[in-house]
Amino acid sequence: MDLLTALRTHRIVAIVRGDDADAALRTVLTLAEEHFPLIEVSLSGKDTLDVIRRARAALGSGAPLGAGNVLTAQHAQAVRDAGADFVVTPAVCEAVTEAKRLGLPVLAGVMTPSDIVAAQRLGADAFKIFPAAQAGGPGYLKALHGPFPDAPFVPAGGVDADAASTYLAHGATAVGVGSPLIGDAADGGSLDALRERVRAFRDAVCASASADPTR
Template sequence: MDLLNALRTHRIVAIVRGDDADAALRTVLTLAEEHIPLIEVSLSGKDALDVIRRARAALGPAAPLGAGTVLTAQDAQAVRDAGADFVVTPAVCEGVAEAKRLGLPVLAGVMTPTDIVAAQRLGADAFKIFPAAQAGGAGYLKALHGPFPDAPFVPVGGVDADAAGAYFAQGATAVGVGSPLIGDAADGGSLDALRERARAFHAVVRATAAVDARR
């Protein structure tokens, strides 16, 4: 898949992790129904590989489906075999290099300029600023664009709808959203509430697109 184009198009990466594999699968399918197609199933969730397999079967071969918290070469191989077609890492790690070797695009976790250069050398397709809120939020993203003006950054960590708008205003390609979007859905919570939160994030994306169109 063309991960960079997908990030630029959809702007939201939903991060699903939970203690209930069936609920996590329902969460993935609900997000897809709500037109949030970029979904990352974190390996830190219960039975994550099985969730990825079942989600792939339900969504079909053409739908984008990512795996997160990919740290090792073994992780990259396992998620590829389970049906993931893009990889998200929390750091610049062995998982980045192995995923690229396997032909999977990578959203690589970075924090510092040194991390960004290291991820570039490994062929990362985009850069996950993590944890973004603790790093300084939208101000830190603005600072990073000084030495890396064309880098595709995806802030992750503490990104609610308001923060998403602030990151977009500072040039974020997309944002990764966990609990502010997922809530308790992946643990068996309300899917109706999940749908409402998804629509709130869509409203931010639409507002950003309207501002960009006027520039």
Template sequence: MELLTALRTHRIVAIVRGADADASLRTVLTLAEEGIALVEVSLSGEDAPGVIRRARAELGPAAPLGAGTVLTARDAGTVAEAGADFVVTPAVCEGVTESKRLGLPVLAGVMTPTDIVAAQRLGADGYKIFPAAQAGGPGFLKALRGPFPDAPFVPVGGVDAELARTYLAHGATAVGVGSPLIGDAADGGSLDALRERARAFLDAVRLAPDAGR
């Protein structure tokens, strides 16, 4: 999988983290049906490797499917075996190095310029600014693009549809979206409401400028 191309094309990564594995699977499949092509299943959710494995079987080999909260080498091996084809980490950690060794592209969690340089040295394919709101929001992203003008940044944390447009206007390659999009769907909540939120986010992303692409 060419992660950077996918981020530039789709511009949104949905983050699924649920207390109900069956509901999490339904959430992944519903997002795919609505046209949200990049979905990350967080290892902090219930039976995340099982959700990834079942989603891979349902979606087929060509659909992008990621694993999030990958911290350790063991995590990386687990998600690779389950069928993930890209990895997202919350920090610059062992999960980055082992995922790259296994041939998986990585969106590495960063918060400072030092983190970005460290992630670059480990071969990260993109940089997840996390937690984006606490780091300083769109203004912080704009500032980072000064010393790192070509770095593919993906802000994550508290990103609603309006903020998604703002981040993209300030140079984000894509945005990562959890609860503002997923709501309670991965815990057994309404899939109809999830579909409505998905369409709203897709509309917001389509209308956003392409400063970071």
């Protein structure tokens, strides 16, 4: 898949992480039904590889499906075999190199300029600023755009709907959103409530198009 084009088009990566594999699968399918197509299933959840396999079978081969918290070469191989077609890492690690070797695009976790340069050298397709809130929020994103004006940044970590709108207005290519969007859906919570949160984040993307980043 063309990860960078998908990030620029959809602007939000939903991060699904839960202790109930069946609920996590239902969450993935609900997000897809709500036309929220960029979905990452985190390896920190329960039975993640099975969730990815079942989601791939249900969604078909054309739907973007990622695996998150991928750290090792073995992780990269396992998620590829399960049906993931992009990889998200929390750091610059061996999974970046292995995923690229396997032909999978990578959203690599970075924090510092040194991390960004290292991830660029390994061939990462985009850069997840993580944890974004602790790194300094939109101000830090703006600062990174100075030395890296063309780098596709995806802030993640503590990104609610308001923060998503602000990051996008300040030049983020996309944002990664976990619990503020997913809530308890991946642990068996209400899918109707998930649908309401999806609408709130969709509104945030629309609002970012007209927001003034200087405010």
